[in-house]
Amino acid sequence: SQTIHQWPATLVQPVGSPLSLECTVEGTSNPNLYWYRQAAGRGLQLLFYSVGIGQISSEVPQNLSASRPQDRQFILSSKKLLLSDSGFYLCAWSFGVNYGYTFGSGTRLTVV
């Protein structure tokens, strides 16, 4: 069976510091991968998605970037965090365009 791992679970970072959140999927190959941000426990905002290694699509211009160095690894990064980057970050995967998404357990990021 497939599993998705996301870490860390919580993170407190000062403004201006770098960020690296990691997401890995096990039990499948060539998944579609997604990064979402959720503010204030409500709507899900798609940040990035990837359909293959090195292929990253950005949905919203951000202070963030994403990379997919390996087939089942998706990384969300920032060189300098802003206060507005605080939120709940969710990684998700799917088999492809006709399937639902499976979400990770999320990372609560607080920028102070």
Add this chain to the structure above:
Amino acid sequence: GQQLNQSPQSMFIQEGEDVSMNCTSSSIFNTWLWYKQDPGEGPVLLIALYKAGELTSNGRLTAQFGITRKDSFLNISASIPSDVGIYFCAGRGYGGSQGNLIFGKGTKLSVKP
């Protein structure tokens, strides 16, 4: 672009009551999904619908893919305290960004024992 309206935004009900929430889209969808998110966790898929008119149940939950393909509803019967959480609808239309799902803004459900 495609938009998805989910209502109500929040519900505060008594244990044992039935719950109904719905989503409507501005365009035709070929897939409707319903997720539940517990506090501090990622959303979990409850029900997936792939055909217009399809009615699917998962325990006390029932969801339907509207005939017009522009709406879907989720019903929860005889609510219990563990039903508390945020429920998201999600849909996929034709075209768009590689068929990515579009999510509603969620319905926050509170259940009073």
